[in-house]
Amino acid sequence: MDLLSGQPWWLYKNGFSFAYPAPGEVAPQEVVVMGGGITGALMTYYLTEQGIPVTVLEKRHIGMGSTSGSTALLQYEIDTMLVDLIDIMGVEKAERSYALCIEAIGKVQAIVQKLGGEVDFELKKSLYYASFKKDEADLKREYDARKKMGIRVDWWDKKELKDHFPHLPHTAAILSDDAAQVDVYQLTHALFQYCVSKGAKVYDTVKVQQIEHHKKGVKLVLDNDQEIKTQKLVIACGYESQNYLSQRVVRLHASYAIVSKPMPLENPLWYENALVWESARPYLYMRTTADQRMLIGGKDETFSSAVKRDKLMARKSRELEKNARKFFPDLPFTTDYSWCGTFAETKDGLPYIGSVQEHPNTYFALGFGGNGILFSILAAQIISDQIRGIDNKDATLFAFDR
Structure with a gap:
């Protein structure tokens, strides 16, 4: 393939x-x-x-x-939200699945420390925002379910989200303490x-x-x-x-990503350089790199062939760059590298x-x-x-x- x-x-x-x-x-x-x-x-x-x-x-x-x-965002969040996974497999199994992913972040960190060397591993926060006003109620239910099982999360209302990310949709978000990124x-x-x-x-x-x-x-x-x-x-x-x-x-999908040129800024590109993703499906996601680049990916399509996937790459890259400039207009974003790939998802x-x-x-x-x-x-x-x-x-x- x-x-x-x-x-x-x-x-x-x-x-x-x-x-x-x-x-x-x-x-x-x-x-x-x-x-x-x-x-x-x-x-x-x-x-x-x-x-x-x-x-x-x-x-x-x-x-x-x-x-x-791989864009190498290490997030405990499964593509199926906790509340939906509870409906599929019950509270105990769903919560255990999420807990195992949280534990896995710590295990990656321990492995990296044992190996030594430079793999650009960093612990991060993760922001999961509502793409639309209509998504807020479901996001709040998700926050409550995560909080109940003991996950370290905060609820950001419209004001707090706007204070930290002025150009994201003015809705609400879940801020998680447990996330990381790496050079995979x-x-x-x-x-x-x-x-x-x-x-x-x-x-x-x-x-x-x-x-x-x-x-x-x-x-x-x-x-x-x-x-x-x-x-x-x-x-x-x-x-x-x-x-x-x-x-x-598994069901196959095509996904697209771009990364900017390094940005000559001393401070984080945005709030604690957190991982950022959204509630819409397919979703956009964003992260930074150790040399102050912004990586943005998403714009997924159902995979039918590599030829059709690749024909869309130029248009998808332009759309991703447009999103990057829309959400972070103060950053001097210039695309440096772009790529696309095939990935799989499962029913749950x-x-x-x-x-x-x-x-x-x-x-x-x-x-x-x-x-x-x-x-x-x-x-x-x-x-x-x-x-x-x-x-x-x-x-x-x-x-x-x-």
Whole structure:
């Protein structure tokens, strides 16, 4: 699948950070992870930390799929609001799903601190504003539900929102204390470099042509006819993972993003450089970068083909720049990079994590929406437990038969 087009910011910023080999003769493996993006990197990290030997296979260069196009907002908010998720799965499960995402932000922070190096990780606040006056009542219900379960949130009425963000719609907003942002491309390479130092094997530009599932393991046939046998297989190929399932679990969309040139301002670009997003669907979202750029994304369309997606990129980029200038007219916004990509959403906004009966000895981590990096943390925890035979009480929340 053609996942990206244009100029993905993280790739242009960082370039080809590290080189990884193609596999030579490979002995039978304990665990193979298919996918060299952030999901595969976190999966490899969790398994490596448990002392489990891991071999990674990536058909592109490492981090060059959806990861290089991610806008890397780390938000506990699931694309399905808490009040709606409660209607779908009940209070206990919905609140647990949100709580796990909050915990995942702290776990990303702990991993970054352990790895060291520079991945531009920063804790942030997050502002979720009502796009229209009619959305305020639903937003207030959402605020009440989050406050009730103990999430650190504040309610901003029209006046407070206008005081801090004069040009956003004069409605109301939820301000959350728990959010973060990161350079996800750098983080992916930092994770893999750490794992390689601990004995993991990471190979890229190698394509798995065929997968054969057996009772005692899995055989992978590569595009050069080489065979690799493994006891356990983890498919962490992002939005392409759906190709390995007969059950349709994700809907594909095209999304667009632009990033400005650096702005020569000493102060934050806006209130605490918080992450900003809206209640409208599809939604706009905005963040800053470590070098004082503004990133704005959204304008999603239902995905039909990469050709149709790419034809819209110039128009969508102009629309995003118009929104940036409208909401922040005092900023000297000039587009520096623009790109578009394909992403997936699920029926309830939650990922699919775990195994399916049709593929023995195989685990899936897929169906990530707007906060896919945090879902990748959950997938890494759950699947690493399952591989070790440990019962993870949260696995049922994201199971394929939920």
